[in-house]
Amino acid sequence: MSQTIDHQLMDTVREMGSILGETIKAQLGEDWLERIEQVRINGRKAHQGDKDAAGQLQDLFQSLDDQSLLTVGRAFAQFLNLANIAEQEFNSSQHSSDPLESLADKLNQASFNDTDFDQALSQLQMDLVLTAHPTEVTRRTLIHKYSELADCLKHLHHDALDEKERLKLSTRIAALITQAWHTEEIRSERPTPVDEAKWGFSVIENSLWDAVPDFLRDLDDNLQQQYGRSLPIDSAPIRFSSWMGGDRDGNPFVTADITERVLLLARQRAARLFHKDISQLQVELSMSHGSEDLMAEVGNAGEPYRKLLGQLRDKLQTTFEGIDAWLAGEPVNPKHWIQHQSELLDPLMLCYRSLMDTGLEVVANSELLDTIRRAHSFGIHLLKLDVRQHSERHSEVLSEVTRYLGLGDYLSWSEEDKQSFLMRELTSKRPLFPRNWQPSDNVREVLETCRVLAQTSEDALGIYIISMASLPSDVMCVQLLLQEAGIDWPMPISPLFETLEDLNNAPEVIGKLLDNDWYRGYVNGKQYVMIGYSDSAKDAGALAAGWAQYQAQEKLVALTDEHNVELTLFHGRGGTIGRGGLPAHAAILSQPPGSLKGGFRVTEQGETIRYKFGMPALAKRSFKLYASAILEGMLLPPPAPKEHWRELITSMAADGRDNYRGVVRDDPEFVPYFRVATPESELGKLPLGSRPSKRKPDGGVESLRAIPWIFAWAQNRMVLPSWLGVMKAVQVAIDQGNKATLEEMLNDWPFFQTRLSMLDMVFAKADPNIAEQYDKRLVPEELQHFGQRLRDELAHSQSLLLELMKQTSVMEQDPQGKQSMQIRADYLEPLHLLQIELLDRIRKAKQDDPIQQKAMMVTIAGIAIGMRNTG
Incomplete structure (x- = not known):
C-alpha cells in the first residue's frame, strides 16, 4: 500500500469525523464540540501511554451527568462507525493482487496433470451459511445509511467529477452522517428471528445478487485464459444457506411457525428478485426470430423471447403476490406459484440455446447468462434453510412416547439399547406415534418442526444439525423423527461435535454409523459432519481445541474414504480466534490434506457478514479468496504433520x-x-x-x-x-x-x-x-x-x-491490518474509560436508570464496532 493511498484513507476518516463534529455542534453548541475534541486528543495521548491524559479523561467522566456520558459515548461510537465505513470502502476499491491470478502463478510453478485440475474444478463447492449470531450490533436502518455512505465515498474517490458533482456528493455525505447522528443506534427491542432472516435476505439483494455472477464471470475468464477451460453454464460453485429462522438450539423464539414463515419469505424474495431480472430481460430480448424449439414453444409470436419471458414474469408475480396474501391470511392457491426450479430455468435455457443457435452468442452471454447463473446459485427458494436443534430435545420426544407406550424411559436406556430400538422403528412399516397421544409443549414443538420440513420442498432445505451430538443414537433419533413426520427423502443430518471429548470421539461415532447397512443406504454416499469451534475453544482453550478439530477432520477423512463415502466438513467458525476465526485463505489451507474433496461449508455470522460480503466488490473478493484457497488446497495440499x-x-x-x-x-x-x-x-x-x-x-x-x-x-x-x-x-x-x-x-x-x-x-x-x-x-x-x-x-x-x-x-507481517487497528485505537480509548465509569455507576445504583443503561449499551456496541471481529 503506498503512502498516497494511506493518506487518502486517513484524510477520509478525518473529513467524516469533522462532519460529525459539525453535526454535534449544530445540535449541542460550540462547547460540546470542544469537549468532544478534547476527549479525542486525550484519548490519543492516553493510548500512547500518557497517564496524565488518561487521568484527565477519568476525572472528566466522573464529573459529567449520565446524559452527558451518553452523548460522549454516542459521539465516539459514531466516529468508529465512520472509520470502519471509510476503511471498508477503501479496501473494496483496492486493485490488489487477484487471488485467482496468484493461484495461477503458483500452479504454473507446480506439477499437476489436467485430470487432477479437472477433478479439483468439478469438486469446487462453497456453501456459505449465513447466521444471525448476536455479534451484529448495528441496526438495519443504520446499516442502510452506512451502505449509502460507502457508495458516496466510492463515487467521490473514483469518478471523474466536476465541482458541482463533487459538492453534491459532499452534501449527501453530510446529510447521511447527520441522519445517523439523529437516529437511535440501539434497538429498543431484540430483533425477532424473522427480522434476522430479512436482514440476511437484504444482504443477498443488495450485494450477493450482483457479486455472484460477477465472480463467476471472472472465474470463467481466468479458467479460459490460464487453463483453456470454460465454466459450465450450470455450474454453481458458490451457494448459500441460512440458519436464520431455522436455528432453534436454545432459542425459544424459533418455532415451527417461524420456520414456515421464513421459508415463505425467502421464496417470496427470490420471486421478486427474479421478476426484476426477467422484466429487464424482456425489455432487452426484443429480437423477432428465434430457434425452431423456441418458436414451437411460443407459437406464431412476433417477439418470441418477450412472449416466453412474459409468461415466466407473470408466474413470478403470481408467486410473490400469492405469498403476500397467504401471510396476510387470505385464501390463495399455492399450486399457481412456481413450485420447481425447472419452471425458472427451462424458459431461460430455451432463450439461451435459441440465441446461441441463431448466432447471437454475445447477447446470450450477457445479462441472460447472469440470470441463469443466479438461478443455479440461489434458485426459487433464494437459499437453503438449515435446521438446528439440541440433541436433548430429540431424546425427550422418544422418552415421552416410550413412557406413554409402556416401553420404559428411552433416556434411561443404554446406548446399545437405544440403537436397537431406533433400528427396529426405522425399519418398521407401522408408525411409532399413537394417534391419540397428547405430547407436552416442548415435544409438540419438535414434532411440529418435523411436520413443516415434511411439507417443504427438498430444494428449500439444507441440512439438519444436531447440537451437542455425542453418540450414534443422536443421529438415528433425528432420522426416526423425520421419517415419522412423513419426509420421503433422505434429508442430510449432520452431528455437531462441539466439546473436546465429542471431537475426540467423532470418528468412532461416525464409524459406527457407517458400519450400519441401513444408515449407509440412507446417506447414499454423502456424509455431513459439523465441527464446532466456539464451544470446543470455550471448553478446552484455543490450542487444544484447534488440534482436536484438526485430528477429528483428519480421521474422518480417512474413515469416509475407507467406506467410499463423500465427506463434507461443515465449519462452525466465528469471527475471532476464540471461535475458530482465521483469515479465509489461511483457514482453508491449514486444514488436513483431503478435507476439501466434499466441498467447503462454513458459517458466516454476525458482523463478519457485513465486513466480508456487505458490498459487491468485497463479496466478489471474498469469493475469490475462498475459491483460490480451495483449489490450491486440493491441487497443492498442505503437508501432513511429521x-x-x-x-x-x-x-x-x-x-x-x-x-x-x-x-x-x-x-x-x-x-x-x-x-x-x-x-x-x-x-x-x-x-x-x-x-x-x-x-x-x-x-x-x-x-x-x-x-x-x-x-x-x-x-x-x-x-x-x-x-x-x-x-x-x-x-x-x-x-x-x-x-x-x-x-x-x-x-x-x-x-x-x-x-x-x-x-x-x-x-x-x-x-x-x-x-x-x-x-x-x-x-x-x-x-x-x-x-x-x-x-x-x-x-x-x-x-x-x-x-x-x-x-x-x-x-x-500485516502492516495494513496494523494500520486498520491504529485508526480506531484513539477512538476506542475514551469509550473504554467511559464504560468503566458507567459500570461503576450502574453497579452502585439501587435501581436501573434508563439513561445509564442506554449509555452502557452504546459503549458496548461502540467497542464491538471498534474491535471488529469480536464474536
Whole structure:
C-alpha cells in the first residue's frame, strides 16, 4: 500500500469525523464540540501511554451527568462507525493482487496433470451459511445509511467529477452522517428471528445478487485464459444457506411457525428478485426470430423471447403476490406459484440455446447468462434453510412416547439399547406415534418442526444439525423423527461435535454409523459432519481445541474414504480466534490434506457478514479468496504433520488444555473475577440477536454461550479466551529442548503457522493497560491480584510469540491490518474509560436508570464496532 493511498484513507476518516463534529455542534453548541475534541486528543495521548491524559479523561467522566456520558459515548461510537465505513470502502476499491491470478502463478510453478485440475474444478463447492449470531450490533436502518455512505465515498474517490458533482456528493455525505447522528443506534427491542432472516435476505439483494455472477464471470475468464477451460453454464460453485429462522438450539423464539414463515419469505424474495431480472430481460430480448424449439414453444409470436419471458414474469408475480396474501391470511392457491426450479430455468435455457443457435452468442452471454447463473446459485427458494436443534430435545420426544407406550424411559436406556430400538422403528412399516397421544409443549414443538420440513420442498432445505451430538443414537433419533413426520427423502443430518471429548470421539461415532447397512443406504454416499469451534475453544482453550478439530477432520477423512463415502466438513467458525476465526485463505489451507474433496461449508455470522460480503466488490473478493484457497488446497495440499510434530503439538495441546481449565474451571476466584472485571451481566441486557445469551436462563458461566463469552473479554481488551494457556504450553516445550522443532513447524506447517499468526493479531488487539483500568475501578482489592496474574501471562505470551516469529512488534507481517487497528485505537480509548465509569455507576445504583443503561449499551456496541471481529 503506498503512502498516497494511506493518506487518502486517513484524510477520509478525518473529513467524516469533522462532519460529525459539525453535526454535534449544530445540535449541542460550540462547547460540546470542544469537549468532544478534547476527549479525542486525550484519548490519543492516553493510548500512547500518557497517564496524565488518561487521568484527565477519568476525572472528566466522573464529573459529567449520565446524559452527558451518553452523548460522549454516542459521539465516539459514531466516529468508529465512520472509520470502519471509510476503511471498508477503501479496501473494496483496492486493485490488489487477484487471488485467482496468484493461484495461477503458483500452479504454473507446480506439477499437476489436467485430470487432477479437472477433478479439483468439478469438486469446487462453497456453501456459505449465513447466521444471525448476536455479534451484529448495528441496526438495519443504520446499516442502510452506512451502505449509502460507502457508495458516496466510492463515487467521490473514483469518478471523474466536476465541482458541482463533487459538492453534491459532499452534501449527501453530510446529510447521511447527520441522519445517523439523529437516529437511535440501539434497538429498543431484540430483533425477532424473522427480522434476522430479512436482514440476511437484504444482504443477498443488495450485494450477493450482483457479486455472484460477477465472480463467476471472472472465474470463467481466468479458467479460459490460464487453463483453456470454460465454466459450465450450470455450474454453481458458490451457494448459500441460512440458519436464520431455522436455528432453534436454545432459542425459544424459533418455532415451527417461524420456520414456515421464513421459508415463505425467502421464496417470496427470490420471486421478486427474479421478476426484476426477467422484466429487464424482456425489455432487452426484443429480437423477432428465434430457434425452431423456441418458436414451437411460443407459437406464431412476433417477439418470441418477450412472449416466453412474459409468461415466466407473470408466474413470478403470481408467486410473490400469492405469498403476500397467504401471510396476510387470505385464501390463495399455492399450486399457481412456481413450485420447481425447472419452471425458472427451462424458459431461460430455451432463450439461451435459441440465441446461441441463431448466432447471437454475445447477447446470450450477457445479462441472460447472469440470470441463469443466479438461478443455479440461489434458485426459487433464494437459499437453503438449515435446521438446528439440541440433541436433548430429540431424546425427550422418544422418552415421552416410550413412557406413554409402556416401553420404559428411552433416556434411561443404554446406548446399545437405544440403537436397537431406533433400528427396529426405522425399519418398521407401522408408525411409532399413537394417534391419540397428547405430547407436552416442548415435544409438540419438535414434532411440529418435523411436520413443516415434511411439507417443504427438498430444494428449500439444507441440512439438519444436531447440537451437542455425542453418540450414534443422536443421529438415528433425528432420522426416526423425520421419517415419522412423513419426509420421503433422505434429508442430510449432520452431528455437531462441539466439546473436546465429542471431537475426540467423532470418528468412532461416525464409524459406527457407517458400519450400519441401513444408515449407509440412507446417506447414499454423502456424509455431513459439523465441527464446532466456539464451544470446543470455550471448553478446552484455543490450542487444544484447534488440534482436536484438526485430528477429528483428519480421521474422518480417512474413515469416509475407507467406506467410499463423500465427506463434507461443515465449519462452525466465528469471527475471532476464540471461535475458530482465521483469515479465509489461511483457514482453508491449514486444514488436513483431503478435507476439501466434499466441498467447503462454513458459517458466516454476525458482523463478519457485513465486513466480508456487505458490498459487491468485497463479496466478489471474498469469493475469490475462498475459491483460490480451495483449489490450491486440493491441487497443492498442505503437508501432513511429521510424527515428531504430532508428538509435540499433542503434548502442547494437553498442557494448553490444563493451563486453560486450571484457570477457568478450577480456580475458585475466576468466576467472581470474570463477573466484575467484564460487562458480562450487562451484555445480557443488550438487544443484539434474537437468541438468549445463555442456554439455561438460570445457569452460570458454564451455560454462557461462546459468543457472549468472547464478547465480554473483548470489551475489557483482555481477549482472554483466544490466548489463555497457549504460549505457556509453548514455553514448556521450549524448556524441554524443542525450540528447533517449533521453528520447523512454524516454517513448514500451515496449521501451526496460522495459529501463531492469529495470536499475533489477538495480541495486537489486547491491551493490558486498559484491562488494568477496569480492575482498578471495578474489581475488589482482594481479587485484583488475579487480574495482575492474567496480565503477566499475557505480557509473557506476547513476548514469547514475538521471539518465535522473529518480530520486534505485533503484526509486522500485516502492516495494513496494523494500520486498520491504529485508526480506531484513539477512538476506542475514551469509550473504554467511559464504560468503566458507567459500570461503576450502574453497579452502585439501587435501581436501573434508563439513561445509564442506554449509555452502557452504546459503549458496548461502540467497542464491538471498534474491535471488529469480536464474536
